[in-house]
Amino acid sequence: MRKIFAVSAAAALTACALTSTPTHAAAFATVGTGWRITSQLGVTSVSPSKTYTITFATEAMRKRYTPLLAPAVTQINAVGVHLKIGGVEAVNPAKCGPAYHVQITEMYRPMGKAGFSQGMPCPNPPKGVGIGGIVAYDSEYWTGYPIKAYTLRNTLVHEPLHALGLDHPNQRDATGTEIPRGCVATSYGNIPIMCSPNGGYQTITSMGHLTGFDTAGLKALLTNAKAQGIR
Template sequence: MRKSFACAAAVLAACALTTTPTHAAALKTAGSGWKLTTQLGVTSISPSRQYTITFATTAMKNRYAPLLAAEVAQANSAGVHLRIGGVETVNTSKCGPIGHIQITEMYRPMGRAGFSQGMPCPNPARGVGIGGIVAYDSEYWTGYKIETYKLRNTIAHEPLHALGLDHPNRLDATGQAIPYGCVATSYGNTPIMCSPNGGYKTTASMGHLTGYDLNGLKALLSNARAQGIK
């Protein structure tokens, strides 16, 4: 299951919400089935920067790297330079090296069973994402009951937060996200970024990004180019 996107003390404690950078006004930050994390100051990702997924332990790399392979390939096909990297120390109170999406596990990082968290490093210069941190709920591997497709989609969902995508859910009258309130294909498939659980449900396609999600990644790249960022 997914989180409602918010700063949490346990993950990236240095997070501080600020107003969206003024340059973002000329950029496209939402579309059908996708939305950017402008509330954290991220409006783009560099078309040339190498983004690398790293892991807190070798065991985590062995566990998650195979499950992220399809997502990485799709992101690269959309123009993102994304790769699977190695093992490095993860300090959840601060961001790691520039371009790194650091993956670790925590017990209920959002304080609720089954909910994981991913977020970008906040307020990067010119809104260009520099990576982030993902904390998967360790309960997934200790007996917590979750459908396989939900688990696979969640594993793919969180790194997209770290790259700069937010939940594309419609909002109710109070401004709260409507659960599952997302655009869907004619087959009923919602974006993998839809909260609390979106993405494909079939064995063959679970864990893969939908066209909506790929359009979000392309928007992040397009925004960078619009600013003259290479």
């Protein structure tokens, strides 16, 4: 299962490297201070009018994750992206589900690395308008894997934001490799929740919330849609 998903993601990335030549005349931004859009997978915007729905592979997952995602979902709606938490449906982590669904499941080490989860948008949606994606949380968080409460909460929010079209805003070294936690910070030292690995607020009251950098990224996804005349 894990292998199928990893191969599928890699294949998508490869395909996109060949097909990501911009075809739109409209100018839009795919990177800014503390945010980056997953343009290498062909996603440049989110729909300003459609409602995206988070669904879960099982009822146990729905119950487990709904309260943990709720504060971020409120924030995302406040930015203008319509996102609701839905119910249970079959999730095949190797294949995108219905349009505008962000499907959540659990897998053991979906990235092949202890403690890492995976999230990605469905690649190459028409006109670059994201249609949701797939999230696989590492199942070992719930079987004794040592993880700080804020790291867990931030990760649970980080991955669906990938599915909506946000990428890691990390700076890169000379070889193009992301510098771990190499991201812009607030004056209080908070880095974007999309910064890899383990970005986001570290207090009990703020963990699991988007920072201003992340909401700016969502706003850019909306702005890009409007720049293309997408309503």
